[in-house]
Amino acid sequence: MRPLARRRLLPAAVLTAVLTLAGCANYSGIVPEVRQLDAAALDGGAHFDAWPEEGWWHRLNDPQLAALIDAALADNPGIQAASARVRRAEALAGNAESALWPNLGVSTSNTRERFSEHGMIPPPYAGTTRSINELQLLGQWEIDFFGKNRAALRAALGEAAAAAADRQAARHLLAANIARAYLNLARLIAQRDLAGERQRQRSELAELVQRRFAAGIDTRITLETATGALPENARDIAAFDEQIGSARHLLAALAGKTPDAIDSLNPALPADIAIALPETLPAGLLAHRADVTAARRRVEAALNSADATKAMFYPNVNLRGFAGFSAIGFDQWLETGNRQQGIGLALSLPIFDAGRLRSLYRVSTANLDEAVAAYNGALLEALRDVADPLTTLAALDRQIAHQQATLQSAERSFRLAEQRYRADIADRLSVLNAEAGLINQRRAAIDLQARRLDTRIRLIHALGGGFSDTPAATLAHQ
Template sequence: MLLLAGCASYSGIFPAALRFNERTLADKSVPYANWPSENWWQELQDPVLTKLIEQALADNPGLQAAAARLRRATAIAGETESALAPQIEASLSSTRERFSERGLIPPPYAGTTHNINDLQLAGQWELDFFGKNREALRSALGEVRASEAEQQAARQLLATNVARSYYNLARLLAQHELAETRQRQRLDLAGLVERRVKAGIDTRVELEAAQGVIPENARDIAALDEQVALARHALAALIGKTPEAADDLAPKLPAIAPLAVPKTLPADLLGHRADIVASRWRVEAAGHGMASTKAMFYPNINLRAFTGFSAIGFDQWLDSGSRQPGIGLAISLPIFDAGRLRNLYRISAANVDAAVAGYNGTLLEALRDVADQLSILHSLDIQMERQQATLASAERSYGLALQRYQADISDRLTVLNVETGLIAQRRAAVDLQGRWIDSRIRLINALGGGFAETAPSPADKN
């Protein structure tokens, strides 16, 4: 094979990056069922959220751009595939010309003016003995598969962002409601302390302390108003609408339910991550691209055939005597090109290295992402269990204080002070609930969101 490559040689050029074996990085002892499902958001049983995600998948500009990239990759693959088939073209020309008296044209045409007419049908077929065009097609098809997977990754990321923004808005609205409750409670407390000061029971110190938290809480409400507005604008942008489109949304945080997820990394994680599948196809495409470039060092063989009519003048142009058929074989071999082919091959090797490095980085990031979300959910389960106990204690304390007040054993001030602690615990519980649903959605995204590869993956073919 090296002898066929002439003076131009690809020796000494090869990729340097090593691809991780993803199957050795996951815990194969852990079974992994079909979770999450493809339309995982429907399991949250929120019709409004489902409608918003469907709108986003239909109207989001980023997703439309991903679809355009897929169409572009498909068109490039079609154009590349055409090189494997014979090419046929027709040509027609008519040129009026004066023939030189001292040129190649002999008398009686020398020194006269005539029309030179040509009608030709020509065909050409590049015989792909060394696989240059076949490898180029495989590379282009790999790019198509990668674009398909990237489109699915974009869909999954968009659905994830819509769900996260939706429940972030729900958390902020719940916090806003509690902040307003706290403000009303603070106003009641300040009014009570003011009456106690007038009665000589409390001093101005207690009054200033009670009144000082009112503007502070009003500031917090204003900050929450801002965050709610920004959350609505972000959600509207995700679904491809103008900022006011989400003004009427009033989502609620879902109830916390146990998740049947593995405690360690699942063995078939990679089949559920569209970005990893896309990276695998990029590596595959780069490898075929390098093989196509390598074939350029070998002879290029073209078979050409043509037929037609050629004549001087119109009167005998289409006569049988004007027929001009022919067939030929052309072989070209690179001898000296000032290093052009070697540099092209170096570029191909660098493309493989870049694709492998991108795959390795995507794989490690995916594994870290899953591990992070599993750790966060495990920690949140513990935190919420402790918070529920704390909240239950605060509710019991408030109930007892209210009973004592109603029985004239304690005063209203005690009830309001205990209620302050109860509201604080409810706010902490809302934050934990919001973090839990957010982490659950992020885990769904980390596990691929139910993505399943339709084409056989490069790893499965090896």
């Protein structure tokens, strides 16, 4: 065989030998152990329209609440930290993408050196002190034959998508928490106002019993009962004032404001939330839950990370080249005769590494198992988060219906007592007693109404709060 033909066959023979050795890559016996749940099998696989929509709080017909949530989403430190994590994950994805492309750089050096008289440098430089000068353009490209870098990029994109979903989850949780805290403040203010009415009613009752006691109609026990209710109700008013202050402070903290920033806020409890539930609930849960989406993205990232680790068992193929000038002394440094260039292919294959790669692959599969377990847990928790409010809403509807009937009965009793009093058929005491019963029923109605509104907000959050997933493939270019 001619020398030229042998030189052409040599690289192919080397590559064939390397690929043959690659067959020795041994990751057998290392497999994931946790099985991923099938979301479609759990939720029935049906479909429903996108609900709720993004920015659902603007449809509650309460400008104060909408302004609070908008300000919080802009100023809340937790959201700002989540945004920083997204930017970091996107930057890491960009770094992973750069491994797919060639690297090009330039280097220059100047070394002052005395050459040995009996070394490798011959006369006339032997025994003299000269400058060694180099200027080179360097290039390197790791040819991703086995997909290691592509898998690493997909893993980084998955983490970036998971971070973006986490940010959305934090935004939706914050919006829901502000809405719930706002409605709780409205409930406390309504109960505080009702406690003021009750204080007025009890004061009038105490004065009436005092006169009846003086006239010998009522006993001292009746008098003590009537007058003792006044400090008890004053205590309840003070407790409501404390809770109202704490509720305002909580809202201020959630909105990223100082504790006294919303001291003048006095929301009213609405009769209902002006967002109708969809007719079918909610089979396509995964499309609307940011936390479940983030967990699923992390499973995908862990799968790709395991693939990248598996590819480390196979050869690395690097194409390297350089071109430039090298000379002893400045005077001839950049002359044509001092130019140098070269190109080469470097192959490396792990054969014996004392189990390092197998250990790394075990770490990757363990990370995958952990991600799958976290996804399974997030999915089951999401399904429970929806089931609980639906159960509560059904029970509250029945309770509110019964309470409405009880409240209407108490209102009729109060009106009848007033009519009898105006007709001189009954005394004022019967009117005050009927009014006490009516106030108690109003208290119960306010609490049930507030619970129903709070549960509606919980359901909105459980259904994802209007989340829409961001495709991971676009994140590296944002």
